[in-house]
Amino acid sequence: MYERTLGDVVLEVRNISLSFGAMRVLNDISFDVRQGEIRSIIGPNGAGKSSMLNVINGFYHPQEGTITYRGETRHEMKVHKAAEQGIARTFQNIALFKGMSTLDNIMTGRNLKIKSNILLQAIYWGKAQKEEIEHRKKVEEIIDFLEIQAIRKTPVGRLPYGMQKRVELGRALAAEPEILLLDEPMAGMNVEEKEDMSRFVLDINDEFGTTIILIEHDMGVVMDLSDRVVVLDYGLQLADGPPDEVRSNQAVIDAYLGVPH
């Protein structure tokens, strides 16, 4: 991979511990994320990767530790606040609005960008309609970018799995996020679909300068895309560093790379 200079730290988690009842899911996790980087989180099944993303976007509230984002340090993120402050995400198990079309799904991603008041919208059609058209334009750009023009009007419940993943990415992009959290965007895809998705991730990072936190099981993809990698295992942080360094780390090899699953 070509040499990249990383920006300032935009997000930092410090000493995060998260438990559900007696089960400790995250144990004293600390890492930072720099402006414009692709930051991966890897680890075996049940390592706590998704939980970490849920902590970052506020679905889970850790018992210990702090989260610093945009210079503000707090003990937990609030979901709505995270969305407002430019953290968008996709889900490991696709969470689309199944009854709605591709277009409408992506449109919901612009929810927080819509300025006109809800009540005004109901009565003051002219202005609200104009705004709607502007957002529609932005959504069309995303649709072009992700090459999903053909399925614009299709209810997403009828789309094949790979396409649904793409629509979900589109919805997250529609928020024009500062940080994009991707939870296994390539899971269950064939080689060709994976290549497409990798290309989109790189292009998003490149063209829009979006910082990306990526969870992925495919080591080839992770090593190709990432600037830095955090390794988790049973809630413990095993390693943190550039792909090459992580790959040759003995603890990681033992716990993860060496063990087939």
Place this chain on the structure above:
Amino acid sequence: MRIERDVIYIFMATLFLMVAIPWAAGQLSDEILFEWPFFFEVAIGGLLAGVMYSLVALGFVLIFKASGVFNFAQGAMVLFSALTLVGLNELGLPMWLAIIATLFVMLILAIVIERVVLRPLVNQEHIILFMATIGITYFLDGFGQTLWGSEVKILDLGIPSDPGFYFGGAILINDFDLVAALIAGILVITLALFFQYTRIGRALRAVADDHQAALSVGIPLKHIWVIVWAVAGIVALVAGIMWGSKLGVQFSLALIALKALPVLILGGFTSVPGAIIGGLIIGAGEKLAEVFIAPLIGGGIEDWFAYMLALAFLVFRPQGLFGEKIIERV
């Protein structure tokens, strides 16, 4: 909305049967009088009653769409709003003021329900939320009657209820039914447009599909729930006023909800147009059946016709006319 070809076929077939069966009955039996003006009179009377069924069904659809919850309390909300309205009116508020005050009461009720019942149950199984609405039902029934008394009350809006002749005197229609249908129709259309074409409508549909995803794009679940419950409260009030003026404000108003059930099965639980068309079909269907078929088999069809029709739909088209197809992925 994309209308499938099946829907059109079923719809045409239903319309055809609704004309053909009465006509055939008229030809076959001497007891049944079939004349076109009379047929239309019955059909129109039925359609007008049907609009009022649609109204009650709509309350269910709104909440079901937003939260996936079958709101057992919709009937209780109809009763509660009507009781509150009449109660405030009896306390001396003029009717228009009482209506506004009741709207506020329904809004507050929505906020309280969201805060006390729904919010603590976020992400629970739907069956748990459903049971919570049963709790709300008993609370509202009891609370309403404790507050306002349980005797039958008269609700008079001053809408004339004399029968009037239309179409050159050929067809007899009750003026009250006409006004009620008009008001209900306007409300239904406004709501349908609102939820189909505004941002809040989209947000509502999003919440209906996936809570977590809706939260992640910054849709405030709390607000959405308050809004749909408030709208369902307004719909309940309008239904309460209409049915209350017709039948008197009394406990049986809560049972109106039972009539909405077949409407929902016909129209699909998630479809606003479905609630409208389902209501119309059932309203007209049961009146036509009562007049043109009942004499053949000894009467009383009106009471169970709607449920028969719903049962037929459950067998042949469980998602209803416009409901989303139920696909189980295994």
